[in-house]
Amino acid sequence: MSRLILKDVESGYGPMQILWGIDLTVNESETVILLGANSAGKTTLLRTIIGLLPCTGGSILFEGEPIHNLPPDQRIRRGIAYMSELGVFPGLTIEENIRLGGYFLSGAEVRRRSTRLYELFPALANKRREQAASLSGGQRKMLGIAKVLVSEPKLLLMDEPSSGLAPVFVKQVVDVLKYAITGGMTLLIAEQNIAFLSLADRGYLLEGGQVKHSGTRAELESSDVVREAYFGL
Ligand SMILES: Nc1ncnc2c1ncn2[C@@H]1O[C@H](COP(=O)(O)OP(=O)(O)OP(=O)(O)O)[C@@H](O)[C@H]1O
Numbered sequence: 001m002s003r004l005i006l007k008d009v010e011s012g013y014g015p016m017q018i019l020w021g022i023d024l025t026v027n028e029s030e031t032v033i034l035l036g037a038n039s040a041g042k043t044t045l046l047r048t049i050i051g052l053l054p055c056t057g058g059s060i061l062f063e064g065e066p067i068h069n070l071p072p073d074q075r076i077r078r079g080i081a082y083m084s085e086l087g088v089f090p091g092l093t094i095e096e097n098i099r100l101g102g103y104f105l106s107g108a109e110v111r112r113r114s115t116r117l118y119e120l121f122p123a124l125a126n127k128r129r130e131q132a133a134s135l136s137g138g139q140r141k142m143l144g145i146a147k148v149l150v151s152e153p154k155l156l157l158m159d160e161p162s163s164g165l166a167p168v169f170v171k172q173v174v175d176v177l178k179y180a181i182t183g184g185m186t187l188l189i190a191e192q193n194i195a196f197l198s199l200a201d202r203g204y205l206l207e208g209g210q211v212k213h214s215g216t217r218a219e220l221e222s223s224d225v226v227r228e229a230y231f232g233l
Pocket residue numbers: 013016018036037038039040041042043044045192
């Protein structure tokens with residue numbers, strides 16, 4: 001069943017249109033990757049789905065219902081979570097950041113879920129009462145992921161989880177996401193780093209605010225369009 005359906009979506013910044021006629025689907029328990037170079041429109045698309053930017057044309061359906069006219073908080077309440085490139089509040093502790101991710105849950109529920117998350121992220125467990133500012137770049141990214149996972153979203157939108165990370169941390173992020181995916185998570189990830197293609201069931205290549213190509217992981221891996229966009233081949 002389709003969890004998210006975008007039909008002919010348009011969006012942009014004031015009079016400047018950035019997205020043109022985007023058609024995209026994410027099915028339940030599926031991982032979909034949004035590939036594209038700088039300025040292709042990946043962030044703009046994720047921000048339009050969560051409602052931080054207006055959908056000026058077309059429609060966005062979540063679990064079969066239109067959401068494109070709802071404010072972001074109502075989209076979040078329906079089960080959509082958005083992890084931006086920044087992700088965490090450095091002045092708050094690890095525990096407080098995770099608590100914020102589950103702000104509409106009871107304290108007991110957050111504690112129960114945190115226990116499981118700390119097993120997944122032992123480096124965070126050891127530092128739970130320290131400020132997020134004390135974490136390394138890789139650990140901060142892990143905290144950003146823990147903070148969105150605590151709400152157990154029905155759909156997780158992730159913007160460039162690899163941004164600013166050394167290759168060793170990129171691998172850790174990929175491994176943690178693999179684990180979350182085996183638990184049935186539904187994910188839409190915007191990434192320039194081709195390592196994330198290994199997580200995806202399907203993907204879309206954006207260029208100039210339009211879908212230039214789409215297909216299964218295998219199709220994308222062998223696609224000349226993707227090879228050209230990523231490797232200049
Ligand atoms: N706040 C803004 N105001 C006006 N134009 C913007 C704004 N943010 C982004 N843009 C423009 O929208 C286009 C798409 O940018 P977007 O950030 O969605 O690309 P992206 O694929 O996420 O790339 P990146 O990986 O660099 O973030 C670019 O031309 C960019 O200059």
